[in-house]
Amino acid sequence: MATFGESDGAAESGGxxxxxxxxxxxxxxxxxxxxxxxxxxxxxFFGPEGPSDVDAFDPLCRHVLIEETVEGTLLACFRYLWLDDGAAIGTSYSAQFYDLSRLEAFGGPMLELGRFCLRPGCGDPDVLRLAWGAITGLVDRGGAGLLFGCASFAGTDPAPFAPAFAHLAARHLAPARWQIGRRAAETCEFPQEGADARQAMPLIPPLLRTYLGMGGWVSDHAVVDRAMNTLHVFTGVEVAAIPPARARALRAIAA
Structure with a gap:
């Protein structure tokens, strides 16, 4: 495992x-x-009066802040963990919840994204756009071949998300060579029928929609995370498989 970012030039410009x-x-x-x-x-994650969200992976990750420049207001944040190759996949946050043994064969650098969130009430799409521009810059500078993480749905009841999960099962499962296994104590199956993209897309969180638009894929089940009050799916994006037009658009933001 490596901590990418310490010497990538960002530190020399105030990060x-x-x-x-x-x-x-x-x-x-x-x-x-x-x-x-x-x-x-x-x-x-926990509401306006919620406690700070702190876990054991924070010291292992680099943290990224998206701020308003005049007042310095923090509008969004995420963290990332840089892995030199698939052999280190077991040290990732996601490996607590999923059997990622097939990804141990992945031969290039990997970037795990996590804890992405927006300030409540922040609806400016430019914030998310700039976050992805920054991620693109990190990927290109370090040569990452895979982006991955856990994409969350709010709440622990899978019933309201049945159309979304059916759509994921029908259209966006991980390829067989990277199939994601089960590890968590509590999981839920994806429906095998009832896929309808029109019903599904409004239910899919924006971050996951972005992953899917880049050719991303997901696990064949959701994990019930009661500590975070979410259902989440493992999500991966192979950088080489990102559609060329989408890759050009992201690099235009990063330039």
């Missing part, structure tokens, strides 16, 4: 990965920055 208009995307540079991200995660 700034990307800046456009009134927004900037930068690396967390000190414990205070990390604490701000953890506090925002708590608000996003």
């Amino acid at each position: 700034v990965l990307l800046q456009r208009g009134r927004y900037r995307v930068r690396l967390a540079l000190d414990p205070e920055d990390v604490a701000r991200a953890q506090a925002l995660r708590g608000q996003a």
Whole structure:
């Protein structure tokens, strides 16, 4: 496992990965920055008065902040874990919940994205767009071949998401060579019938829709995470398989 980002040039510019208009995307540079991200995660995941979201993976990851430049308001954040190749997949956050043994054969660098959240009430699509531009820059500088993480649905009742899960099962399962196995104590099956894209897409979280638009794929089941009050699916995107038009659009943002 490697911590990519310490010497990629961002630190020399105050950690700034990307800046456009009134927004900037930068690396967390000190414990205070990390604490701000953890506090925002708590608000996003547990409610306005929720406690900070802190876990054992925070010290292993780099944290990225998306801020409004004038006031410095934190609008979004995420963290990433850089892995040199598939042999390190067992050290990832996702490996707690999924059997990722087939991905041990993946031969190139990998980037695990996690804890992505927006400040409650922040609806500007430019924030998400800039986040993906920054991620694209990280991927290109380090030569990552796979992006992966856990994509979450709010709540632990799978019934409201049945159309979404049926759509994922019909259209977006991981290829056989990377099939994701079960590890979590509590999981739910995907429906094998009833796929309807028109019903499914409004139920799929924006982050997961972005993954799917890049050719992403998912596990064949969801994990019930009662600690976070979510259902989540393992999601992977092979960088080489991203549609060329989408790759050009992302690199235009990152440029």
